[in-house]
Amino acid sequence: MKILEVKDYNHMPPINRYAITWEINTLCNYDCDYCDLYGKEVSHNTDKVVEFINYVGTLKNVKLTLFGGEPSLHPLILTVLSNLKVKVEMYTNLSKSLSFYDKVIKIKPDIELETSFHPSREKFDTFYDKVKYLSNKVSKLEIVYMLDTNYLTYKQDYLKIKELCSDSVSSIIAKVEHSDQKQLSEEDEAWYLEEQSGEDINIAYEDNGETKTKETISNYLFANSLNHFKYFMCGCGVHNIFIAHDGLVYPCLDYRRRSVDPYFGIHEDDFKKEFKRISTKGIVCKMNSCSSELGVPKKRVLNV
Ligand code: SF4
Numbered sequence: 001m002k003i004l005e006v007k008d009y010n011h012m013p014p015i016n017r018y019a020i021t022w023e024i025n026t027l028c029n030y031d032c033d034y035c036d037l038y039g040k041e042v043s044h045n046t047d048k049v050v051e052f053i054n055y056v057g058t059l060k061n062v063k064l065t066l067f068g069g070e071p072s073l074h075p076l077i078l079t080v081l082s083n084l085k086v087k088v089e090m091y092t093n094l095s096k097s098l099s100f101y102d103k104v105i106k107i108k109p110d111i112e113l114e115t116s117f118h119p120s121r122e123k124f125d126t127f128y129d130k131v132k133y134l135s136n137k138v139s140k141l142e143i144v145y146m147l148d149t150n151y152l153t154y155k156q157d158y159l160k161i162k163e164l165c166s167d168s169v170s171s172i173i174a175k176v177e178h179s180d181q182k183q184l185s186e187e188d189e190a191w192y193l194e195e196q197s198g199e200d201i202n203i204a205y206e207d208n209g210e211t212k213t214k215e216t217i218s219n220y221l222f223a224n225s226l227n228h229f230k231y232f233m234c235g236c237g238v239h240n241i242f243i244a245h246d247g248l249v250y251p252c253l254d255y256r257r258r259s260v261d262p263y264f265g266i267h268e269d270d271f272k273k274e275f276k277r278i279s280t281k282g283i284v285c286k287m288n289s290c291s292s293e294l295g296v297p298k299k300r301v302l303n304v
């Protein structure tokens with residue numbers, strides 16, 4: 001299968017939408033073995049970043065993802081949430097007590113949560129009780145189960161999580177990337193690939209000389225090694241940006257991860273002028289593999 005285009009994504013309303021991901025800190029209390037995002041940094045001068053995000057919110061239909069590390073550990077997280085005037089989604093490992101999440105929902109009643117379960121760091125039953133409680137409280141809840149082959153209950157755990165799914169609750173199972181991982185049995189591998197289905201993105205691909213399309217999820221591309229978009233024209237900038245903990249703005253997380261070409265710095269530059277410059281044209285991807293914003297529209301421009 002040769003990917004020609006990631007056409008669109010439907011996790012946000014289609015009109016004038018704009019996704020911003022803010023790595024509000026890299027600090028996390030879990031330090032998972034497979035994590036390359038974990039660090040000790042915490043965003044300072046959050047007021048300026050909030051000002052920038054609210055400014056973009058006056059121009060576009062913004063959805064902000066608070067990302068980490070573990071965003072709930074930022075000392076000013078509740079103040080930041082109070083001051084944001086855009087739609088917010090927050091990633092969290094759910095390690096805080098439920099009373100913390102109750103406070104978050106009180107401040108932002110329409111907040112969406114993307115929760116992740118890490119078997120080496122948390123007991124499944126504790127995590128499950130929390131997602132069960134939150135499944136009736138938040139407008140949208142996504143539950144990501146990290147499949148670590150050192151913890152063999154993944155199938156039964158994930159099936160239990162799937163029972164919570166509804167119009168407002170969804171789930172994903174994703175393999176962790178670490179050298180100590182064992183190969184899944186043939187049966188479990190087939191089950192895992194079968195679980196990579198959904199209707200978040202629309203892809204066009206070439207198959208035996210024919211062009212076909214398919215509705216799927218971002219992790220389908222990753223799980224099937226279809227995430228190589230070097231030289232594709234990507235909608236980063238036009239559709240989304242990534243704000244790092246130090247206020248530098250990148251096209252996406254992969255660019256931040258490899259410290260390639262930030263667009264500008266919120267704290268140093270005229271952010272209104274810079275945003276206008278970057279939000280009108282896409283970029284030609286320089287990365288060998290895309291691991292984060294897979295669902296952002298992108299199109300093959302060279303037939304390689
Ligand atoms: S919980 Fe998430 S951010 Fe924290 S160390 Fe684990 S993978 Fe990294």
Ligand code: SF4
Pocket residue numbers: 229232234235236251252253254255283284285286287289290291292293294296298
């Ligand atoms: S790595 Fe970034 S620029 Fe490249 S395709 Fe992925 S999202 Fe787009």
